Amino acid sequence: MNTETQRRTGSGTRETSIVARGLKKSYGDFEAVKGVTFEVYRGECFGFLGPNGAGKTTTMKMLYGAAVPTGGELTVAGLEITQNEREVKRRIGVVPQEDNLDNDLKVLENLLVYGRYFDLPRKVAQKKAGELLEFVQLSEKADATVEQLSGGMKRRLLIARALINDPEIVVLDEPTTGLDPQARHLVWDRLRELTSEGKTLVLTTHYMEEAAQLCDRLVIMEGGEIVTGGSPREMIEEHVSPEVLELRAAPEAIERLLTIVEANAGAVERAGETLLIYTADAGALMEKIHASGVPVENTMYRQAGLEDVFLRLTGRQLID
Amino acid sequence: MATLRIPSPRGTFRVWQRNMTIFRKYWKTLLLPNFFEPLLYLAALGLGLGAFIQRGGIEGQSYVQFIAPGLLASNAMFAASFESTFNTYVKLKIQRTYDAIVTTPVNAEDVVAGEYLWAGTRAALYGTGFLAVLTVLGLAFGEPLITSWWALLIPPALLMIGIMFSVTGTLFTSLIDRIDLFSYYFTLVVTPLFLFSGIFFPIEDFPAPVPQVAWFTPLYHAVNVCRALAVGPTPAVLVDVAWILIFTAALALLPIHLMRRRLIS
Numbered sequence: 001m002n003t004e005t006q007r008r009t010g011s012g013t014r015e016t017s018i019v020a021r022g023l024k025k026s027y028g029d030f031e032a033v034k035g036v037t038f039e040v041y042r043g044e045c046f047g048f049l050g051p052n053g054a055g056k057t058t059t060m061k062m063l064y065g066a067a068v069p070t071g072g073e074l075t076v077a078g079l080e081i082t083q084n085e086r087e088v089k090r091r092i093g094v095v096p097q098e099d100n101l102d103n104d105l106k107v108l109e110n111l112l113v114y115g116r117y118f119d120l121p122r123k124v125a126q127k128k129a130g131e132l133l134e135f136v137q138l139s140e141k142a143d144a145t146v147e148q149l150s151g152g153m154k155r156r157l158l159i160a161r162a163l164i165n166d167p168e169i170v171v172l173d174e175p176t177t178g179l180d181p182q183a184r185h186l187v188w189d190r191l192r193e194l195t196s197e198g199k200t201l202v203l204t205t206h207y208m209e210e211a212a213q214l215c216d217r218l219v220i221m222e223g224g225e226i227v228t229g230g231s232p233r234e235m236i237e238e239h240v241s242p243e244v245l246e247l248r249a250a251p252e253a254i255e256r257l258l259t260i261v262e263a264n265a266g267a268v269e270r271a272g273e274t275l276l277i278y279t280a281d282a283g284a285l286m287e288k289i290h291a292s293g294v295p296v297e298n299t300m301y302r303q304a305g306l307e308d309v310f311l312r313l314t315g316r317q318l319i320d
Numbered sequence: 321m322a323t324l325r326i327p328s329p330r331g332t333f334r335v336w337q338r339n340m341t342i343f344r345k346y347w348k349t350l351l352l353p354n355f356f357e358p359l360l361y362l363a364a365l366g367l368g369l370g371a372f373i374q375r376g377g378i379e380g381q382s383y384v385q386f387i388a389p390g391l392l393a394s395n396a397m398f399a400a401s402f403e404s405t406f407n408t409y410v411k412l413k414i415q416r417t418y419d420a421i422v423t424t425p426v427n428a429e430d431v432v433a434g435e436y437l438w439a440g441t442r443a444a445l446y447g448t449g450f451l452a453v454l455t456v457l458g459l460a461f462g463e464p465l466i467t468s469w470w471a472l473l474i475p476p477a478l479l480m481i482g483i484m485f486s487v488t489g490t491l492f493t494s495l496i497d498r499i500d501l502f503s504y505y506f507t508l509v510v511t512p513l514f515l516f517s518g519i520f521f522p523i524e525d526f527p528a529p530v531p532q533v534a535w536f537t538p539l540y541h542a543v544n545v546c547r548a549l550a551v552g553p554t555p556a557v558l559v560d561v562a563w564i565l566i567f568t569a570a571l572a573l574l575p576i577h578l579m580r581r582r583l584i585s
Contacts, residue, residue, distance in 0.1 A: 027585065064423050067585045086425045094423040100416035104342045113341060117334050117424035165424075 015042040017077060017169055017200040018063065024071030025058050032058040034224040035072060042168075045191070045201040047218030049211045049306060054221040056204035057097060060173045063202065064094045077168055090118060093162030097173040097204075099154045101146045107157060108133065108142040111164050118165040125164065132160035136190060152183025159190060170194060172203040176210060188213055208306035220310055227313045232306055239312050240304045241266040241278035245285060248274050248298035256294045264288055269311050276311065278304060324573060325580060327433035331426040335434020336441065338421075343442070351446065357398070358391040358450055365520065378522060381551075388454050388465040389550035390519030392474060393481060393542040395450055396443035400482035401510055403439040404489030405502045412493070418583055428580040436486045436572065443482025448475045468552035477549060480561075481542040484568045487575060488538065494578035513539040538567060 018040035025033040033055040040046040048056040061067035063076055065085050074081045077091045102110050108129055115125030133139045136156035141149065149157065155175065162170055175191065176184040191214055195201055205211050211218050212232045219229035228235060236242070245265075249257055250273070257275060261268050265279040279285050282301050289296065343350060362384065370383030378386040411417040422428050451466065451474055458465030492505045516523060516530070517539035524531050534540045541560040548557040 061585070065584070066419070066423060086427065089423060090425045096419065096423070098416060098419075100420040102338075102417055102420065103415050104417075109341070113338050114420075114424065116337060117331075117421060117426045119330070119334075119425070161420075 016040065016075075017042045018046075018202065019075045020059075020072065021074075022072035023059070023062065023069055023074050025055075025062060025067055026070045031224055033062070036219075036221070036224075036226045037072075038219055038226065038229065040169075040200060040202055041217075042200055043195065043198050044216040045195045045203065045214050047211045047215035048202075048204040048221055049206065049208060049218050049310070050204075050221035051206055055224040056221055057173055059221070060171055060202070060204055063169075063171050064092055065089055090165065091168050093165065093167035093170040095155075095158045095162045095170065095172040095175055097177070099158060101154060101157060101161070103146050105146070106142070107138060107144050107146065107149070110146065110157065111161055114161050115164045120165065128164055128166070129160075132163055135163075135193075136160045137186070150183075152179050152186065155179060155183070155187060156190070159187070163194075167199070169200045169202065172201065174204055174206070176205070176207070184210075208310065212306055218306075220306075220313065222310075222314045228309070235306065235309050236304050239309045241280050242304055243279055243282045244302050244304045244308055245277040245279060245282045246274055246298075246300040246302070247277065247289075247296050249294070249296050253294050253296070256292070257289065257296070260289060260292050260294070261285070267312060269308075269315070271311070276308065278308065278312070325427070325429040325576060327429040327576065328427070331430025332433040332437060334426050335421065335431050336437045339434070339438040340441070343445075351449065358395045359453070361391055362388060362454075382463060385458075385463065385465055387519055388458075389547040390517070390543040392447050392450060392454070392478065392550070393539060393546040394514050394517075394519055396447050396478040396481040397485045397510065397513065397539055397542065399443040399446045400439040400485035401489045401506070403442055404435065404486040405493050405505060406499070408435055408490060408493050409496075409499050409502070412579070412582065413497070413499075418579075422583050428583040429576045431583070432490060432576045432579045435490065436483050439486030439489070440479040440482035443485070444475045444479040447478035447482075451475070466550050468550060470549045470552055474546060474549050477542075477545050477561075480564055480568075481545070484538055484542070484564050487568055487571050490575040490579065491571065494575045494582065513537055518543050538564065 016039045018038075020039075021037050022035045023033060023037070024031070024035050036055075036059065038046075048054075048059060050056050058067055062069050062074060062081070065081060065088060068082060076088045079088050081088050102113065105113055111129035111132060112125050115129065120128070130139075133142055136159055138153060138156055138160065141153065146154065146157075159172075159175070162172075172191070176187050179187065188210070191201060191203075195216075201214075203210075203214065215232065217229065217231050218235075220227045220235075228239065230238065247257060254270070254273060254275065258268065258270070261275065261277050264285050265277045267278045269276040269278075277285065286299070286301075366384030366387055373383045418428070418431050421431055451471065454465045455471075488509070489505070492502075492509075496502070516534060517537060518524075518534065523534045523540065541563045544560040545557055545564070548554065548560070
């Protein structure tokens with residue numbers, strides 16, 4: 001998949017930030033990650049899209065040393081991870097899925113104490129912490145306790161904390177899960193600014209919109225494996241037709257519709273009483289359906305997205 | 321996987337420093353309970369029960385003089401035990417503080433070693449305050465409780481004792497996954513040690529095998545050390561110190577290994 005992606009994006013000579021080859025992680029008999037191979041280029045935003053339990057978090061944990069691979073190779077920031085645990089951790093920032101801010105410390109103190117773990121001199125940490133609170137729009141909350149912060153604020157503080165050591169790579173595990181749309185947009189905004197500053201971002205998400213918004217390239221994971229990868233546009237072009245027709249109909253009508261549609265469209269997915277039809281010409285197909293006289297309750301026409309790619313490849317929807 | 325991890329002094333210090341930062345903010349409220357508890361024992365047992373015990377009853381000392389140094393040792397045990405059980409568990413499982421720390425250049429083994437050092441520090445800090453109170457009370461009531469300049473070595477001794485009990489407490493914490501199981505540790509380990517380590521009566525007078533069993537338990541030696549330093553030691557105290565150091569060193573890496581397995585999968 002890698003060489004293919006490189007060729008297609010024409011970026012085979014780009015500098016890599018992370019290289020994983022046949023990376024595996026098992027817990028007893030359970031294989032959480034079944035030998036994944038990917039490369040993250042320096043300065044890009046690279047996404048792992050997939051449903052819960054796909055192995056995204058385990059893959060992230062291997063990147064920052066919280067899980068030890070049981071097979072394969074992993075190089076982060078040019079260093080083989082198991083031999084250079086501390087040095088790798090010095091160069092990356094981590095935004096975990098669960099909030100693990102230090103509740104015994106105030107907002108600003110969280111950043112200062114965290115800075116000490118990286119041996120930042122006091123003055124440097126003070127200056128950096130002030131800038132970062134500004135960056136995530138929490139300056140006014142510097143002396144608040146962690147409990148006083150909303151979910152979105154906590155997430156922004158986690159992002160600020162991950163940046164205290166000025167990392168070259170930032171790993172974010174579901175950075176916006178559980179946030180309301182406004183808070184989510186604010187986080188996206190900050191993350192875009194980070195990539196524009198040249199940082200390498202690696203993130204997981206099960207929101208296809210998030211992946212489409214933020215990621216230069218991404219892979220789709222399912223059951224511990226990478227199903228496909230590329231830029232969002234490439235993936236849509238490669239795996240689904242550009243237009244999607246969603247039809248809702250009664251169960252007996254669905255069967256009849258299927259026979260008409262299958263003869264005339266690129267691909268069809270059935271999800272309950274809804275048919276997702278991938279076609280290059282939705283208008284022509286719609287006319288055929290009308291001509292057949294099969295009753296359709298609801299029709300929606302839209303552009304294909306990553307969700308459709310996922311559905312095409314796995315037969316499942318991203319969020320159950 | 322099973323390679324032995326040795327903590328780095330730098331990482332250990334950073335974890336200790338985190339706890340110290342928090343302690344400095346709340347030290348007044350944190351200090352008080354640990355301070356009152358031994359005073360209550362001293363008043364109830366030393367003065368109350370002591371009144372029934374003939375003067376000069378135990379090794380030529382009044383009862384309150386006899387128990388006071390032992391309470392210094394048990395105070396250190398309690399301080400380090402709470403730190404390494406409930407407080408450590410909260411940081412491990414509830415607040416997930418350690419998860420955040422181990423993504424930095426501070427490793428899991430540093431976290432545990434930093435907590436050992438911190439629990440010892442806390443025991444020494446509390447004990448030093450308590451030692452000062454004992455000294456002043458003794459002088460004020462004309463019945464000196466601390467009679468030797470060797471008592472200046474009690475704070476470092478309490479640091480050592482605190483680290484020892486932090487290792488045993490952390491060992492228990494590393495094995496459990498429910499916070500209410502700590503009642504087993506306190507009921508079956510800490511309380512028996514408190515009662516049968518020679519704080520309230522000389523354990524040597526018990527029939528065999530009680531004194532022999534006591535010799536193999538940690539608080540017994542801690543009490544011996546504190547009592548010796550309070551009244552002036554004999555060379556025999558070196559055996560107790562050696563016992564504590566060997567016990568601590570022999571056990572210290574086991575909780576580090578087990579805690580690392582809980583933090584790094």
